Each structure stands twice: as structure tokens, then as C-alpha cells.
């Protein structure tokens with residue numbers, strides 16, 4: 170059996186560990202053959218592949234990024250679609266696809282499976298916003314990177330008695346902000362799930378400052394303050410038509426400074442959170458998911474993705490993952506908010 174693997178959408182630490190887990194198990198246990206599609210769905214719709222022999226995955230679980238490359242190509246755009254892909258798979262002798270990706274990737278994988286293609290999924294996103302899996306790999310590393318960066322902002326903030334705002338990733342959900350904010354002892358954590366007024370934020374900042382602290386605000390890129398209607402976006406749309414986010418910290422800083430009189434600086438962490446070596450937790454999770462994806466292929470569980478349920482790896486339908494976003498529940502925000510100000 171020949172299996173094609175793709176990594177699609179925004180990259181995240183742990184992608185290579187999934188590829189290694191799948192290739193090693195497939196070769197060792199089932200004698201399968203592997204190829205990789207270059208740059209996500211682009212490689213699939215163009216039939217652009219590379220061989221993935223055992224030696225190609227040697228030592229890659231600790232490598233950031235993806236050896237296959239990625240893109241935000243939509244496999245239904247233009248002349249592409251199921252028929253074009255089927256023709257490529259037949260020509261290349263590929264029997265099944267393992268698609269590693271987030272919401273957009275898995276939605277496309279579902280449509281293609283509905284059209285008769287044999288695809289299983291592996292969920293991936295630093296945002297940790299996919300339902301039907303307790304954690305996605307990449308999230309733990311992103312939180313670690315963000316926390317280390319915020320700790321550094323904190324010391325320079327303390328030296329200058331400034332308010333520091335750290336903007337982290339999180340398009341629809343605030344998991345990175347919540348965890349990195351809690352880990353670094355933030356005086357306010359602002360997430361997309363909770364609208365908060367600029368007055369309230371300023372109050373928390375002032376309270377912390379009055380106690381002699383350098384106020385620290387952690388904000389997710391998708392946060393919408395109560396005076397705004399939608400997330401801050403000035404960078405146009407991505408290929409799936411979604412606004413590119415980033416920059417809310419720059420909007421908040423002068424407003425907080427004007428209201429509190431405290432010098433305020435913003436730092437946008439951006440793609441640093443998605444780069445570099447994965448944490449041990451993410452390597453283990455990603456390796457296990459990659460190996461479990463082989464079981465899905467062997468069992469012919471097309472249209473399903475592997476997931477983490479507690480400490481066990483499970484198999485769930487794409488629908489279960491795509492129906493809802495895994496947002497930060499109210500009680501988790503309330504718990505964190507006790508320590509604000």
C-alpha cells in the first residue's frame with residue numbers, strides 16, 4: 170500500500186514528528202510505502218510529490234516546521250477538485266492520504282472524502298481550537314515560547330515602570346493567551362471569547378501599577394474590545410477569505426496610556442510562536458497521532474481524524490471536529506480573572 174502525506178495550513182511544531190511516527194509504523198508494521206505531497210493541497214492538486222523512505226524521517230521529530238512544506242492552498246479552487254486529484258493519485262499509484270492540518274484542511278478533507286477519496290486526518294493547530302480533541306500538538310510549544318517571551322517583557326517592564334502588552338496568536342479562541350497569561354502572572358488576559366471595555370482594562374492596569382507592579386497585559390490577536398465590532402485586521406484576506414489578524418496590541422497601547430497615564434508598550438509575538446523545536450509533550454503527542462493515523466488507514470476509517478481523549482488516542486469523524494470551535498469556557502476565564510488587576 171502506498172500512502173501520501175500532506176501538511177497544510179499554518180505550520181506548527183510537531184508536524185515532522187507526525188510524519189516520522191506514521192512513516193516508521195507504516196514501514197515497520199505493515200510494509201507500506203510513503204510519499205509526501207509538497208506544500209499541502211498544492212502538491213495534491215498538482216501531483217507534486219517526494220519519496221519518503223525510512224531514512225528521510227531520521228531524527229526529524231525534534232525539527233520545527235515541516236519537511237514537506239505547507240501552504241494555504243484550497244484544493245477546490247480554480248480547476249482543481251476531486252476528479253483532478255483522483256487522476257493524480259491513480260497515476261502515482263497512491264492508495265490513501267493522511268492530511269495533517271487544522272480546520273480549513275480538515276474541512277477540505279471532508280469534502281474530498283465525501284467525493285470518494287480515501288483520506289484520514291491528523292488535527293493540527295497552535296491555537297488549540299479544534300473540537301473533538303483535548304489538545305492539538307504545537308499548542309504546548311507555543312504556550313512555552315510565549316511564556317518565555319512574556320517573562321522577558323516583564324523584567325524590562327519592571328525596570329522602566331511601564332505597562333507591557335504582549336500579543337499572542339489565537340484567531341477565534343484564547344487558549345494561548347489564557348495559558349501563557351496565567352503562566353506569566355498577567356494582570357489582564359484578553360481573549361476573543363470575552364469582550365472587555367477599554368475602561369475595564371485600564372482599571373486592571375492602574376490597580377497593578379498602584380501596587381508598584383509593572384502591569385502586564387496578554388492579548389490574543391482575535392480579541393475584540395467592546396468598542397469594536399470585529400477583530401483588528403489591516404492585512405487583507407488569506408486564501409480561504411479569512412481576515413489576516415495581528416496588531417490589536419498596537420491599538421490598545423495608546424488607548425491604555427491615554428487613560429492611565431502609564432507609559433505603555435506593545436509587542437506582537439507573531440510567528441515566533443510557531444517556529445523552532447517542539448516541546449517534549451508535543452513530540453510525544455504528534456508521534457502517537459502519526460502512528461494512530463496508520464491504524465486508521467489500515468482499518469479504512471476514511472473521513473475520520475485521530476484525536477486525544479484524556480491520555481488516549483481516539484478516532485473521530487471529521488464532522489465531530491468541524492461542528493464547533495473549542496472555545497475557552499466561561500469558568501476557565503472566570504478562574505483566571507480572579508487574579509487580574
Ligand code: F6P
Pocket residue numbers: 179241271294295296338339340390407413414443
Ligand atoms: O491558525 C493558526 C494561526 O497561527 C492563527 O493563530 C493565525 O491567525 C494564523 O495562523 C496566521 O496565519 P499565517 O501564518 O498564514 O499568517
